Amino acid sequence: MSEGILVAVSGFSGAGKGTLMKELLSRHEGYALSVSATTRTPRPGEKNGVEYFFKTEEEFRRMIEEDAFIEYARYVDHYYGTPKAYVEEQLAAGRNVILEIEIQGALAVKQKRPDTLLLFVTPPSAEELERRLIGRGTETPEVIRSRLDRAAEESAAMGQYDYIVINDDLRRCTEEMHGIIQASRQTAAHQAGFIEQIQKELREREETRE
Numbered sequence: 001m002s003e004g005i006l007v008a009v010s011g012f013s014g015a016g017k018g019t020l021m022k023e024l025l026s027r028h029e030g031y032a033l034s035v036s037a038t039t040r041t042p043r044p045g046e047k048n049g050v051e052y053f054f055k056t057e058e059e060f061r062r063m064i065e066e067d068a069f070i071e072y073a074r075y076v077d078h079y080y081g082t083p084k085a086y087v088e089e090q091l092a093a094g095r096n097v098i099l100e101i102e103i104q105g106a107l108a109v110k111q112k113r114p115d116t117l118l119l120f121v122t123p124p125s126a127e128e129l130e131r132r133l134i135g136r137g138t139e140t141p142e143v144i145r146s147r148l149d150r151a152a153e154e155s156a157a158m159g160q161y162d163y164i165v166i167n168d169d170l171r172r173c174t175e176e177m178h179g180i181i182q183a184s185r186q187t188a189a190h191q192a193g194f195i196e197q198i199q200k201e202l203r204e205r206e207e208t209r210e
């Protein structure tokens with residue numbers, strides 16, 4: 001069995017990443033969603049260990065010192081980081097692991113592991129982004145403004161991603177994302193183990209014929 005694909009999914013806050021990931025995991029097998037650590041406070045309904053592991057700054061710093069993260073970044077006044085152990089364990093078990101992380105983090109992961117698939121999720125327009133952020137109703141108008149400013153900055157990095165995924169219709173977008181990930185499993189680079197095995201089998205058959 002080949003290792004799973006490591007997929008970093010980024011996109012503007014409010015683009016619909018969380019919604020898409022839930023849909024992907026409920027419709028398809030073989031995925032694991034990495035749960036990040038963060039120093040931000042939980043939103044209503046968020047539970048420790050489900051959406052995030054909620055940490056104090058001191059706890060987060062200790063995890064950095066212990067080298068427990070694949071990557072971490074500061075985003076709008078808080079730290080966010082990807083714990084390493086779960087990701088490695090799930091990849092080895094053949095599952096595709098999704099990291100829902102912002103751009104600096106995604107690019108850092110790609111540097112460490114060049115076979116990481118980078119997906120950027122965006123709504124079809126800026127107007128729709130603002131509508132979704134307001135509609136979600138979880139942030140104050142000031143926080144929404146700072147997230148829209150951040151989105152303008154982040155759009156500069158979109159060209160560094162492998163695929164741009166436009167989240168207009170949720171179902172269509174989910175299937176498109178699943179298709180991209182499945183196709184990535186079949187790249188020659190990802191199938192290096194299989195290639196080696198069949199080359200060996202063919203050589204052995206050649207030898208027995210001689």
Ligand code: ADP
Binds near residue numbers: 014015019135167
């Ligand atoms: P993110 O995780 O990227 O910050 P969310 O998943 O919280 O974004 O989505 C932001 C808001 O947009 C939510 O209220 C969600 O219900 C809504 N939303 C997500 N995807 C779609 C879509 N395809 N069409 C319309 N609304 C959507």
Ligand code: 5GP
Binds near residue numbers: 102
């Ligand atoms: P939110 O506060 O809306 O849950 O997340 C804010 C941003 O942090 C989002 O862009 C989200 O994808 C990103 N994020 C979540 N977890 C991580 C992580 O472990 N590392 C990095 N670099 N970004 C993360």
